[in-house]
Amino acid sequence: MFHKILIANRGEIAVRIIRACREMGIKTVAVYSEADKDALHAQLADEAVCIGPAPASESYLNMERILSATVATKAEAIHPGFGFLSENSKFVRMCEKCNVVFIGPSADVIDKMGNKSQARKTMQEAGVPVVPGTKEPVYTAKEALEEAKKIGFPIMIKASSGGGGKGMRVSESEADFEENFNTAQRESINSFADDTMYLERYVGRPRHVEVQILGDKFGTAVQLGERDCSIQRRHQKMIEESPCCAITKEIRKKMGETAVRAAKAVGYESAGTIEFLLSETGEFFFMEMNTRIQVEHPVTEFVSGVDLIKEQIRISAGLPISVKQEEIQVKGHAIECRINAENPKKNFMPCPGKIENLYLPGGNGVRIDTAVYSGYQIPPNYDSMIMKVIVYDKDRESAIAKMRSTLGEVVIEGVQTNLDFQYDILNQKDFLEGNVTTHFIEEHYE
Known part of the structure; x- marks a missing residue:
């Protein structure tokens, strides 16, 4: 060690x-x-x-x-x-x-899975379902349009090196395709110094469901259940929960097995995430792989009882994964809310500044991951997320009630945050009933 x-x-x-x-x-x-x-x-x-x-x-x-x-x-x-x-x-x-x-994983695996178009190709070869799209990358609007006609509209234009919603555009028809392609490509060049693009069929009103996996140096790979990360704003996640309330046991089993197959196909070593789009009909498609620990890893730790950071360290030290697949049982329900220093009423404008007063609640099944404290000056140079509030309970209804109670106790004075906005989401009828898609925010809030 x-x-x-x-x-x-x-x-x-x-x-x-x-x-x-x-x-x-x-x-x-x-x-x-x-x-x-x-x-x-x-x-x-x-x-x-x-x-x-x-x-x-x-x-x-x-x-x-x-x-x-x-x-x-x-x-x-x-x-x-x-x-x-x-x-x-x-x-x-x-x-x-x-x-x-x-x-973390090797440089070769990061290259293979970090490049979105190459990752699609690798997954197709491994028998993992992917959204229909281009098999090879495209570089110009003209060649991309020809491919788009074959796939069919609406279509998703994506940067091969993309992430965090950058380099992504949806084109509804041939009329707006060239403008959307050029805009997405410019974003990709500016953000990732890469003009490589690819196209996918646009899956309307999907859920974003991802499976947590671990792989070690002995060829073992396990999955620790799925997370529903559908509540997003501009492709940035806001609320995550585990397990996903919308999938059957059969889909859950198939999705987990597919994620393990994907990990083994690239000889994955470390903690990672296989992200899927889940359609309204129950079909799921590989979207991308994150070759790192995720922001939302605490919800998986709550429901599985496995410390993912410790597993990462063990694996990199050459030790085997400490749990076998048959020992991993997902129990209860966990929810995470990301609290950002931003003003939702001003288009979520970042609000750095000094935290004058801070109170963080605790209690059974409550976890708060943060690095801020009373008197802390939030710098304007980095991401606006200042804490994650995570709760755990026996089922989804109980976990939502616990999260509302917990958020109601949090006090952050001196800077604007999205705390009230998160609380409001938790009271939306569609959220309570589990009717969520990646379009939830835009459909429920102007």
Whole structure:
């Protein structure tokens, strides 16, 4: 097992990893930017190293500085968390050259699954159902239009390197196709320096359902149930829950087996997620694979009883997965709400600033993952998510009641948040009845 791990991240996920390491008896090194000098993760770790100015490009995305800090502190491994360098194959190869273990899959697997069009091809070859679309990437609006005519409208235009909703557009007909394609491609070039695009049949009113998997170095892969992540705004998830209330036992079994097959097809090692689109008719299609820990991993930890961060560390240290598939039983229901420092009434404008007063509730089945505290200054340089509120109970109805009670107790003064907006969603009739799709927000709120 490792003696010391460097966490190449910030915020609540860095705190979450530090706590897991502490429980495992592993020393930790935090890295922080100048804007994060008072951040909680820098205070909780055994050591902390400043790696540059506030902009992420000069700190949390600066591979050389992070590796220099790793070598200088004699850390044997790097945990990337999510975002930043967590799915950057170049960084993984640099770690290998420096004899540092990257806690995650190999660079080759990240390349294979991180490129959306290549991932589709790999999954098709493995017999995993994918949304009908292009088999090869497209680069110009003209060639893409010819392919779109064969697939049929409406059609989804996607960036091969995309993520977080960037480089995505829906085209309803030939009339708006060229404009949408060019806009999506420009976004892809600006965000990912990649002009590679692909097309998929647009699945109307789907659910976003994903399966958590673990794979180790011994060829074993297991799945820990599914999460329903359909409540989204501009492809950014807001509320996640496990299990999904809309699928039958048969679909759940088939989806889980498909996810394991997908993981084994690429020799996956670490925690990862296979994301599916679930149609209104019960068909499901592979959408993408996330080769990292997910923001919403706590709901799976609640219902499965498996600590995913500890499993990641064990797997990267060369140990087998600590649980067998037959031992994993999904029990009860868990819900997560992402709390962001933003103003929903002003188009969800980010609202950095100082937290003047903070009260976080607790209780049976309540978990709050955060890195903020009273007096903390939220910097304007990073993602606006400041905490995740997660609850667990015997069934969905009880979990919703517990989440409403918990959110009602949270006090965050000094900055605007989406707390009331989340509370309102939990009181919507369609949400309570489980009638949700990826269009829920736009259909229920202007």
